[in-house]
Amino acid sequence: MKILVLISHVPDTTARIAFTNDNTAYDASGVQFIVNPYDEWYALVRGLELKEAQGGTVTTITVGGAVTEPTIRKALAIGADDAVRVDTEPKDGHDVAAQVAAFAKDKGYDLILAGKETIDHNGSQVGPMLAELLDLPFLSLATKLDVADGKATAERDVRGDVEVVECALPVVVSCAKGMAEQRIPNMRGIMAARTKPLQVIPPAATEALSTTVKFELPPPKQAVKMIPAEEAGKLIELLHSEAKVI
Amino acid sequence: MSVIVFADTRGGKVAKNTLETLTYGRKIAAKDGGTVTLVTFGDAPQDRLSALDANKVVVARNIGDADSQQLTRLVVDMAGKEGAQWIIFSHDDTGKAVAPRVAAKLKAGEVAGAITLPNEQGHIKRNVFSGKAQAWVELKTPVKVVSVLPNSIPVEAASPGASVEEYSGDLGAAKVTVKETRKAGEGIPLPEAEVVVSAGRGMKGPENWGMVEELAKELHAATACSRPVADMDWRPHHEHVGQTGLAIRPNLYIAIGISGAIQHLAGVNGSKVIAVINSDPEAPFFKAADYGIVGDAFEVLPKLIEAAKKLNAER
Numbered sequence: 427m428k429i430l431v432l433i434s435h436v437p438d439t440t441a442r443i444a445f446t447n448d449n450t451a452y453d454a455s456g457v458q459f460i461v462n463p464y465d466e467w468y469a470l471v472r473g474l475e476l477k478e479a480q481g482g483t484v485t486t487i488t489v490g491g492a493v494t495e496p497t498i499r500k501a502l503a504i505g506a507d508d509a510v511r512v513d514t515e516p517k518d519g520h521d522v523a524a525q526v527a528a529f530a531k532d533k534g535y536d537l538i539l540a541g542k543e544t545i546d547h548n549g550s551q552v553g554p555m556l557a558e559l560l561d562l563p564f565l566s567l568a569t570k571l572d573v574a575d576g577k578a579t580a581e582r583d584v585r586g587d588v589e590v591v592e593c594a595l596p597v598v599v600s601c602a603k604g605m606a607e608q609r610i611p612n613m614r615g616i617m618a619a620r621t622k623p624l625q626v627i628p629p630a631a632t633e634a635l636s637t638t639v640k641f642e643l644p645p646p647k648q649a650v651k652m653i654p655a656e657e658a659g660k661l662i663e664l665l666h667s668e669a670k671v672i
Numbered sequence: 673m674s675v676i677v678f679a680d681t682r683g684g685k686v687a688k689n690t691l692e693t694l695t696y697g698r699k700i701a702a703k704d705g706g707t708v709t710l711v712t713f714g715d716a717p718q719d720r721l722s723a724l725d726a727n728k729v730v731v732a733r734n735i736g737d738a739d740s741q742q743l744t745r746l747v748v749d750m751a752g753k754e755g756a757q758w759i760i761f762s763h764d765d766t767g768k769a770v771a772p773r774v775a776a777k778l779k780a781g782e783v784a785g786a787i788t789l790p791n792e793q794g795h796i797k798r799n800v801f802s803g804k805a806q807a808w809v810e811l812k813t814p815v816k817v818v819s820v821l822p823n824s825i826p827v828e829a830a831s832p833g834a835s836v837e838e839y840s841g842d843l844g845a846a847k848v849t850v851k852e853t854r855k856a857g858e859g860i861p862l863p864e865a866e867v868v869v870s871a872g873r874g875m876k877g878p879e880n881w882g883m884v885e886e887l888a889k890e891l892h893a894a895t896a897c898s899r900p901v902a903d904m905d906w907r908p909h910h911e912h913v914g915q916t917g918l919a920i921r922p923n924l925y926i927a928i929g930i931s932g933a934i935q936h937l938a939g940v941n942g943s944k945v946i947a948v949i950n951s952d953p954e955a956p957f958f959k960a961a962d963y964g965i966v967g968d969a970f971e972v973l974p975k976l977i978e979a980a981k982k983l984n985a986e987r
Contacts, residue, residue, distance in 0.1 A: 558773040
């Protein structure tokens with residue numbers, strides 16, 4: 427089975443969020459970057475589990491500059507066989523999908539896995555856009571994924587119910603919590619990752635369909651109103667009469 | 673201005689997010705007296721569809737929500753027929769799968785998870801960095817796709833009276849099929865809940881969740897939990913809210929025995945009001961809270977349940 431996993435390079439979950447250039451760009455100075463957790467914990471690890479059980483290869487693809495390579499090496503250390511980096515700063519979600527589609531369209535991947543969203547842009551756009559550009563079916567927000575007899579079976583939480591869906595390969599899957607458990611790379615994996623193939627390819631010609639014109643930080647929160655524990659019931663009264671939310 | 677609103681109208685009643693997307697579409701159309709066409713699918717009864725405030729409702733009866741390619745063909749075909757300049761979705765489970773496909777197919781710019789209408793420059797605001805910041809986005813294409821974050825746009829009163837047509841085009845065979853649907857229990861689905869009662873490690877063990885569930889029941893709330901609680905299997909994974917679980921934005925989020933790590937806050941910081949109960953006065957969650965109680969959950973919870981029962985008895 428040929429598996430492609432989309433790996434996004436994002437600021438650490440605890441990173442300070444600040445902007446530069448008149449609030450038009452994220453201020454990455456001094457910020458630690460990581461593999462997007464949904465891509466790493468769920469998409470990549472499930473891809474590796476399927477490969478280990480059924481044979482095949484796991485390739486990762488990342489759209490970004492050379493600055494993303496430590497993040498890509500982390501994915502290789504966890505166990506991916508090889509990696510591709512499309513050498514461009516992506517313009518928007520559609521650009522990422524278009525770059526991956528340009529690479530993947532004639533490679534015959536059976537399974538393309540992506541996290542359900544990235545923790546920086548939070549758009550949930552790239553997976554379904556990629557599926558559309560490749561004219562493939564899409565299993566969205568999967569919490570479980572299995573492959574047998576050329577078919578993928580996934581579970582997804584929809585409107586509070588669990589839906590079990592099935593689809594013939596090839597298919598694009600967006601991966602959510604529940605699909606796999608996080609793997610910590612061991613020393614052997616980290617050493618092996620240094621020499622695994624990382625192919626850098628030039629970008630396809632694309633145009634931006636959207637741009638972010640300005641970032642802003644939310645207004646500071648008003649001071650918390652404290653209620654003594656012995657009068658805890660008063661909280662319910664305040665939520666009803668003052669906040670009017672119950 | 674021709675506007676298409678796509679909505680999931682299945683289930684027992686019209687969902688609040690459908691009304692939110694209709695309000696959104698109507699406000700865009702109203703700028704130059706344009707029309708709103710609601711595109712939907714499934715088995716919603718005729719009278720419910722005709723009661724919606726759109727100029728026209730087009731329903732594809734024979735498809736479900738699982739195959740995003742069929743739904744994409746439906747929306748793309750209707751967008752062409754109506755000459756739509758705006759296509760509005762809810763940023764819900766179905767909208768998240770279909771809106772980006774429609775945008776890619778039409779080479780249209782998309783705002784995913786809009787929290788405002790377009791401003792005077794036509795820019796639309798959305799949450800980024802898991803709610804820790806916001807971004808104004810400009811769409812550069814003649815056709816524009818927007819998915820609206822649930823609970824962001826106040827619903828405005830509608831003047832019902834839509835004509836309902838059944839869609840008769842060819843949407844192809846479904847490649848994705850539903851093998852089984854396991855209905856959740858009687859509780860309120862977490863993503864749709866307006867009030868959420870959430871608890872963490874401070875509850876000491878899964879056997880103590882009875883009080884949490886009782887408070888949730890009295891407040892007509894859904895229950896949620898922190899990541900450690902889901903990872904220890906005290907509670908099911910689908911209840912985990914936070915950066916790597918579910919992001920929710922209810923009107924009220926009550927957090928009991930959750931310290932409020934930045935990863936947890938990322939999943940709940942869109943909540944309109946946050947109340948925090950924690951035995952540690954230094955818990956970081958108090959900085960993000962509107963109301964706080966420093967106290968032991970096992971002493972505070974019975975008082976909250978009693979007060980909620982009293983409130984319910986009075987109204």
